[in-house]
Amino acid sequence: MVTKKKRRRSDRKMMTKEALILKYMRESRHLSMRKAAKRIGVSEAQINHSENGRRDLRPEYILKVVTNLGYSYKDFLDFLNNKKDVPQHTLSECIEILKRLPAEKLKTVRTILESF
Incomplete structure (x- = not known):
């Protein structure tokens, strides 16, 4: 009997502008993934998967990340809508x-x- 492996989002990368912005925001604060994860209250794997396109990014998660990195959701949207350059x-x-x-x-x- 052959069983198919369940396909998970983390099995494939799909880089998005949102992921690149989150990575920029973390790096601009000179935080490692480990330190950012501790500050935000999530696992290091979640940060890694978020920044590398292996996780779907929900608005609540984005808000949690950007506010804990000292940015506002408006800052995030400005980067997303090219009002600010990354x-x-x-x-x-x-x-x-x-x-x-x-x-x-x-x-x-x-x-x-x-x-x-």
Whole structure:
């Protein structure tokens, strides 16, 4: 007998603008997922799944997160409706790329960066 695995929302990613905004709000407060989870009163997994598109985001949850991070729901809506820009995290994105590079390529990147 073959049984099908129940499909869960956390099995697949579906990145939304809402998820990106929540991640920006947390990072702008310089909070790790663990510290944010403790402040908000949810698990670290919930924060992770919310920010990485593995969880449906309900308005009540969004309100709980943004208010505990020191933002208002209006701030969230302003980001969502492009009334405020969500800065791109160029530095953190570059660091993540650098972490994946082999040592010989890092030497090349260092040489390039030192030329600026």
